[in-house]
Amino acid sequence: MHLINKFTLVLLVGIIISCQSGKIEKETNLISVSILPQKYFIERIAGDDFKVNVLIPPGASPATYEPTPMQMKDVAKSIAYFRIGHIPFETVWLNNLVEGAGEIKVVDLSKGIELIKGIEKHGDHVHEGGIDPHIWSSLKSVKIISRNLFQELVKLAPNKKEVYEKNYRKFLSELDEMDQFAETSLSHKKGMSFMIFHPALTYLARDYGLHQISVELDGKEPSPAHMKHLVEEAKRLEIKQVFVQKQFNVENAKAIVFEINGEVVLIDPLTEDWLNEMKRIINILKD
Known part of the structure; x- marks a missing residue:
């Protein structure tokens, strides 16, 4: 602003x-x-x-x-x-x-949460970035x-x-029950990569051993070179879905799924109906 x-x-x-x-x-x-x-x-x-x-x-x-x-x-x-x-x-x-x-x-x-710090790239070097807030x-x-x-x-x-x-x-x-459901449902998915426009599921990925690939780069929309890289990664990892939060533009995600013959999946971790949405996201990841 x-x-x-x-x-x-x-x-x-x-x-x-x-x-x-x-x-x-x-x-x-x-x-x-x-x-x-x-x-x-x-x-x-x-x-x-x-x-x-x-x-x-x-x-x-x-x-x-x-x-x-x-x-x-x-x-x-x-x-x-x-x-x-x-x-x-x-x-x-x-x-x-x-x-x-x-x-x-x-x-x-x-307070009390083990916070995740991101990695920022600057030219030919990388360093620890800011705290992931999600x-x-x-x-x-x-x-x-x-x-x-x-x-x-x-x-x-x-x-x-x-x-x-x-x-x-x-x-x-209820949180323990849902957590156990996620542990069981995603146990066979450890190491699996998923793609998302804005990196909103960082902590969920850490909890269950998943790998989140962000379309955004350092909080900005991807360059053509990065888009090309994302498409190549999606094909290599056989990713067929790109998650997009309802607060963000879906056009870049559509461009990727067009190239990989996949689909855009809208999610909303910011909804007031939080527990049901978390269950929906876990069910999508497990299938």
């Missing part, structure tokens, strides 16, 4: 807030989060005890989305902001989102996210500890 636009938006929100008696009233049950799966996780533990303000709407990308003034105002009303960890949206916007929010608790839900694409990681959430939600509503613990244990049991 251009610096001037960001400055203008932050200034506009500041004016909106200052025009309302100088102080925004907190809503004692309002929590802000970055992505829709977080809303699902919170509601699995706390039911409808909290109103969850999701900043990135359905169909938007965490890499490019810009919050609206009203969303920034809703963050200022919140008692807590649960960040998912390291998505570009949070890197760019989080400080501005909480700066005018007064007393707001900021919690990093990626921790919600892993059942194993979501177990840790849920534990972090449970602990923080109990702090916000201590009188509901027994209810939240019961709900948390039930959700954890």
